Amino acid sequence: MENLIDFVNRLQIACTALGDYSGGNNSLSSLWEALPSVAVVGGQSSGKSSVLESIVGRDFLPRGSGIVTRRPLVLQLHKTENGTEEYAEFLHLTNKKFTDFSLVRKEIQDETDRITGKNKQISPVPIHLSIFSPNVVNLTLIDLPGLTKVAVEGQPETIAEDIESMVRSYVAKPNCLILAVSPANQDIATSDAIKLAKEVDPEGDRTFGVLTKLDLMDKGTNALDVIEGRSYRLQHPWVGIVNRSQADINKSVDMMVARRKEREYFETSPDYGHLAAKMGSEYLAKLLSKLLESIIRKRIPNILALITKSIEELERELDRLGRPVAIDAGAQLYTILGMCRAFEKIFKEHLDGGRSGGARIYGIFDNQLPAAIKKLPFDRHLSIQSVKRIVSESDGYQPHLIAPESGYRRLIEGSLNHFRGPAEASVNAVHFILKELVRKSIAETEELKRFPSLQIELVAAANTSLEKFREESMKSVLRLVDMESSYLTVEFFRKLHVMETQESQTLTPTITDQYGEGHFRKIATNVAAYINMVSDTLVKTIPKAVVHCQVKQAKLALLNYFYTQISQSQARDEIDAAVWVR
Numbered sequence: 207m208e209n210l211i212d213f214v215n216r217l218q219i220a221c222t223a224l225g226d227y228s229g230g231n232n233s234l235s236s237l238w239e240a241l242p243s244v245a246v247v248g249g250q251s252s253g254k255s256s257v258l259e260s261i262v263g264r265d266f267l268p269r270g271s272g273i274v275t276r277r278p279l280v281l282q283l284h285k286t287e288n289g290t291e292e293y294a295e296f297l298h299l300t301n302k303k304f305t306d307f308s309l310v311r312k313e314i315q316d317e318t319d320r321i322t323g324k325n326k327q328i329s330p331v332p333i334h335l336s337i338f339s340p341n342v343v344n345l346t347l348i349d350l351p352g353l354t355k356v357a358v359e360g361q362p363e364t365i366a367e368d369i370e371s372m373v374r375s376y377v378a379k380p381n382c383l384i385l386a387v388s389p390a391n392q393d394i395a396t397s398d399a400i401k402l403a404k405e406v407d408p409e410g411d412r413t414f415g416v417l418t419k420l421d422l423m424d425k426g427t428n429a430l431d432v433i434e435g436r437s438y439r440l441q442h443p444w445v446g447i448v449n450r451s452q453a454d455i456n457k458s459v460d461m462m463v464a465r466r467k468e469r470e471y472f473e474t475s476p477d478y479g480h481l482a483a484k485m486g487s488e489y490l491a492k493l494l495s496k497l498l499e500s501i502i503r504k505r506i507p508n509i510l511a512l513i514t515k516s517i518e519e520l521e522r523e524l525d526r527l528g529r530p531v532a533i534d535a536g537a538q539l540y541t542i543l544g545m546c547r548a549f550e551k552i553f554k555e556h557l558d559g560g561r562s563g564g565a566r567i568y569g570i571f572d573n574q575l576p577a578a579i580k581k582l583p584f585d586r587h588l589s590i591q592s593v594k595r596i597v598s599e600s601d602g603y604q605p606h607l608i609a610p611e612s613g614y615r616r617l618i619e620g621s622l623n624h625f626r627g628p629a630e631a632s633v634n635a636v637h638f639i640l641k642e643l644v645r646k647s648i649a650e651t652e653e654l655k656r657f658p659s660l661q662i663e664l665v666a667a668a669n670t671s672l673e674k675f676r677e678e679s680m681k682s683v684l685r686l687v688d689m690e691s692s693y694l695t696v697e698f699f700r701k702l703h704v705m706e707t708q709e710s711q712t713l714t715p716t717i718t719d720q721y722g723e724g725h726f727r728k729i730a731t732n733v734a735a736y737i738n739m740v741s742d743t744l745v746k747t748i749p750k751a752v753v754h755c756q757v758k759q760a761k762l763a764l765l766n767y768f769y770t771q772i773s774q775s776q777a778r779d780e781i782d783a784a785v786w787v788r
């Protein structure tokens with residue numbers, strides 16, 4: 207049985223630590239709201255603090271004028287074995303045991319000011335205090351600011367409404383038992399606590415009426431009308447209380463003595479003697495403890511269902527977000543490398559097949575490059591006029607005697623220059639496809655989804671590498687073209703010469719033919735044939751160079767630049783760490 211209240215206590219602590227409390231911001235279904243609790247409400251000076259201290263049997267709450275309780279105080283009482291030392295602990299000061307209860311009072315004041323400032327503001331963030339003592343029953347009570355009517359200096363004008371709405375946020379919860387404290391020396395019809403309890407619990411089945419200051423009633427009057435439920439009927443019987451008077455407090459009358467005096471008061475009272483067994487703070491504590499336990503027992507299945515549901519929701523959320531990343535640098539590096547490998551695998555699948563992309567590169571070699579070469583303006587370059595002009599320019603002042611050797615060379619070199627354009631275009635087109643595939647592969651790598659910064663870093667590093675591969679590829683393809691200009695295929699011209707000699711033996715050329723149109727057309731045809739032969743070669747060799755320099759490198763070394771970067775920063779960190787250690 208005792209474990210039940212303890213169980214709820216632990217859940218309440220967990221809720222506060224996670225920001226789940228009345229008035230707190232929490233998008234998940236609130237566990238706090240599902241936990242049964244007892245909230246103490248009442249007007250200012252109604253005797254709330256005195257009731258709580260009586261229940262605990264200790265003097266530990268801040269006292270003073272104005273609004274003293276400005277943050278909810280979740281007071282968890284844990285019964286310990288007789289003879290053990292009493293001590294208190296705060297959730298915000300774990301591992302610090304308070305055995306001096308005047309220091310507990312000071313800590314409550316300081317902790318209140320820490321959040322609210324000294325200007326008497328209020329805050330819904332609770333302070334958690336646990337008291338371990340053989341003189342308490344297992345019980346959790348929440349002390350709330352006293353309901354007030356007027357603001358004191360330094361307080362916002364809205365303070366009365368602010369307090370009321372905070373108190374309401376606690377007592378409106380169906381799982382909250384309301385300890386409505388009203389002083390007996392005031393008309394019950396004007397009690398702030400009863401007024402609020404009536405609103406949130408019209409049936410009165412979770413409201414406990416507590417009547418303080420019975421000893422302060424005018425001589426000849428008593429509170430039997432209230433206590434016996436005639437003035438205001440509640441499902442649970444009213445409990446009368448006699449706390450320490452201000453004079454007792456001033457004289458520091460011991461709480462245990464006060465409890466005894468209260469017992470004697472009821473036992474000897476002519477008005478309340480017949481109710482003595484059901485009056486007083488000790489009775490109230492036992493009543494609440496028993497009730498709280500039975501309510502908790504009833505609600506346990508619901509609480510467990512809610513916890514299970516929340517766990518499931520959170521597991522789903524976690525799956526969506528991904529598992530936590532380790533904190534130490536080595537493990538982080540391992541995680542990052544794992545993600546890089548996953549990305550590289552997808553990128554390769556795009557190139558090698560399995561995913562789209564690779565075929566577009568083949569499309570460049572198979573269509574774009576041959577089509578671009580076909581469109582080269584050789585017709586213009588090898589027109590009769592152009593050939594005549596280039597040949598005569600190469601001959602200079604003396605026309606060639608047999609074959610225009612240097613004219614041929616200039617015509618061929620000029621034609622070969624045209625191949626530079628399609629070669630460059632192939633390199634650039636493949637570069638563009640590779641960049642596009644990097645972007646696609648990053649987007650398709652599940653592992654990278656929740657690391658947008660890493661995605662940006664990877665894209666930047668991969669693009670830097672691709673840029674380097676493009677430069678290399680460009681140099682290679684242009685070199686292929688330049689190589690064709692550097693050394694012409696002699697074999698081709700030898701064969702040509704043999705063929706021409708055979709032709710000239712059958713035909714008798716005239717002197718005019720040697721420099722006539724036919725002669726230049728022949729030269730144009732010969733050059734075109736040579737260029738065709740080179741074109742066939744380049745259509746085959748340019749793709750080889752591009753694949754070797756760009757595609758293969760991208761598959762082998764796309765992230766090498768990135769790996770260098772992270773190993774350098776790792777080394778830097780290690781050096782930093784070493785410096786720190788020293």
Ligand SMILES: Nc1nc2c(ncn2[C@@H]2O[C@H](COP(=O)(O)OP(=O)(O)OP(=O)(O)O)[C@@H](O)[C@H]2O)c(=O)[nH]1
Pocket residue numbers: 248249250251252253254255256257269270272273274275351352353418419420421422447448449450451452453455
């Ligand atoms: N004689 C007598 N005095 C009481 C009784 N209960 C409370 N008092 C006195 O009433 C005054 C106010 O009591 P508190 O317990 O501080 O009241 P509170 O509701 O906590 O006050 P705030 O926190 O300021 O709202 C104190 O001087 C108490 O000594 C009682 O039953 N009998």
